[in-house]
Amino acid sequence: MIELLVTCDENYLNPLQVMLYSLKQNNQNDEFRIWLIHESISAEAIAELRHLCHVLEFKLETIQIKEDLFDNAKTVERYPKEMYFRLLCGQILPESLERVLYLDPDILVINSVTDLWELDLQGKMMAACTHTGLIDFTTTINKVRLNTDHGYYNSGVLLIDLNLARQYIKASEIENALEKFNQRLLLPDQDILNHLYGKYILEIPEEIYNYDGRRFMSYLTRSMGEHNLMWVMENTVILHFCGKPKPWDSSSDSRFTAMYLNYQHQKTRLLKNLG
Amino acid sequence: MIELLVTCDENYLNPLQVMLYSLKQNNQNDEFRIWLIHESISAEAIAELRHLCHVLEFKLETIQIKEDLFDNAKTVERYPKEMYFRLLCGQILPESLERVLYLDPDILVINSVTDLWELDLQGKMMAACTHTGLIDFTTTINKVRLNTDHGYYNSGVLLIDLNLARQYIKASEIENALEKFNQRLLLPDQDILNHLYGKYILEIPEEIYNYDGRRFMSYLTRSMGEHNLMWVMENTVILHFCGKPKPWDSSSDSRFTAMYLNYQHQKTRLLKNLG
Structure with missing residues (x-):
């Protein structure tokens, strides 16, 4: 059983459904339990997600956070509070759970997550990817800004002990x-x-486990042309639609937009056909 | 039972498999029988196709043409002979068959073909699409060249009485x-x-039944911006990869390449996982 953690607000439930649908399409042989930690998603919206999970043969556990976690933080107005739930998931999830894979909702899973799920964390608390380009100014800026001596990890994909x-x-x-x-x-x-x-994070390869959909050309150049679209389809496990526009926005027109919308439409059609 | 006609040589068997896989993914509720008319595909290659059809729950009937049809035509050296089989399919297929849907192999089927299959042909022999753009010089040239007074029909998708x-x-x-x-x-x-x-052909809408993958911008402009990628995913039934490069060529890099390669990879993985 692969334990998956997701956290979002009601606005991201549709992308979350698309992510789960893509996970199923490309991981037919594994069993999944989905843990949704949220603050204020309506019972009706939860019921629709539960219906999809039932069709996809996923177990679904929802945990609603009622306490006013982080209400003191002045930044919470700019960002959904759900973003912090992943950091405290150890406290929130049942004690019997030993490992969880956290995934952002703006993701397509296009190959098997088994290798990631079974990864040896080598004593580290998490596995995550840094997002580095060919010439990466932001890493240096972030090292100074945040007083760290490692790459800047993206928090969209986290395997957590x-x-x-x-x-x-x-x-x-x-x-x-x-x-x-x-x-x-x-x-x-x-x-x-x-x-x-x-310092507790094990770095894993970003082009496999947290491929930034905006940076196709950067990855292609860095790999001397090897990592073309065929390579991505065959090797990348997690395709992450970082930044804006999102692939479900009408202004999106990237190499991966059509594929995303195809998954989205298949998911919608599946729910519609089942009434 | 929807009767599907395909004709190709051994070089196009992989695209044919991808087309059939996409058909299944987006037409789960219909039954299909595939008629493959060919000249020289090996028994081994046919066996692999038969295996895929079995997994997809399609019936497969293969018809090998042994006679030297069209051997007099001087053009046959430039084009595979299989291209003519669709014109004579009435003679080749069993007399009991009354209707067949012909599809090229360089196609993805991304929505239900039921409406097309059940189309009222209004006494015409076939339904097909013309490929016309916003400003279409080729239609005029073809009318003069071939002495016709109708649009130039694309032969990649044909519903045949x-x-x-x-x-x-x-x-x-x-x-x-x-x-x-x-x-x-x-x-x-x-x-x-x-x-x-x-003159015996009923024209049907190209953006639904024979969407030319190269002409996204033309369709988008013609529709005043309405036919964006989301419209295509929701409305287009047959996406046709006309011209070159084909989406399986390494130089392909269009809006639809990633989606095509995703279907191709899923098909390959399905066959591999089943041994």
Whole structure:
């Protein structure tokens, strides 16, 4: 059983459904349990997600956070609170769970996640990918900005050892950091992850496990032309639609937009045909 | 039961498999029988196709043409002979068959073909699409060149009334026309179809049933921006990869390449996982 963690608000439920549909299409032989941690998704919306999970033969567990976690943080107005749930998932999820794979909703899973799920974390608390390009100014800026000596990890795909997360990640520490950085946080949860916990992270290859859909040309150049679209389809496991426009926005027109919309339409049709 | 006609040589068996796989993915509720008319595909290659059809729950009937049909035509050296089989399919297929849907192998079927299959042909022998753009010089040139007064039909998607085809289409007439036009035929079978039988064709909308993958911008402009990628995914039934490069060529890099390669990879993985 592969344990999947997702957190979003109601606006992202459709992308979440598309992500789960793509996961099923490309992982027919594995069993999945989906853990949804949320704050305010309506019962009606949850019921639709439950219906999809039933059709896809996924188990679904929902956990609604009622306490006012992080209400002190001034940044929460700019970012959905759900973004922080992944950091504290060790405390939120049942103690019996030892490992979870967190995935952002703006993702397509296009190959088997088995190798990632079974990854040896080598004593680290998490596995994650850095997003580095051919010439990467942001990594250097982020190292200075956040006082770290490693690459800037993207928090969209995280394989988490929950026992270590329960030891290392403290709500009070996150609150202190939020207060300290306050106005200087660009992407609060990702910045916090890097600043406080970057040293506990095992780096895994981004073109396999967190392929930034905007950076096809950068990956192609870096690989001397080897990582063309055929390579991506055959090797990439997780395709991440970072930044804007999102592939479901009408202005999106990238190499991966049609494929995304094809998955989205298949998911919608599946639910419609089943009434 | 939807009766599908395909004709190709061994080089196009992989695209044919991808087309069939996409058909299944987007037509789960219909039953299909595939009629493959060919000249020289090996028993081994047929066996692989049969295996795929079995997995997809399609019936497969293969018909090998042994006679030297069209061996007099001087154009046959430039084009695979299989291209002519669709014109004479009325004679080749069993007399009990009354209707067949012909599809080229360089196609993805991305929505239900039921409406097309059940189309009222209004007494015409075939339904087909013309490929016309916003400003279409080729249609005018083709009207003069082939002495017709209708649009230039693309022969990649044909819904055929076999009883009428048996009445109207004569091998001798095709041979005469091939001889007459000889050096002036650009796309022999398509030219013959238009010249001899264009008047028996019912035109159906190209953006639904024979969407030319190269002409996204033309369709988008013509529709005043309405026919964006989301429209295509929701409305187009048959996406046709006309011209070169084909989406399986390494130089292909269009809006639809990633989606094509995703279907291709899923098909390959399906066969591999089943051993």
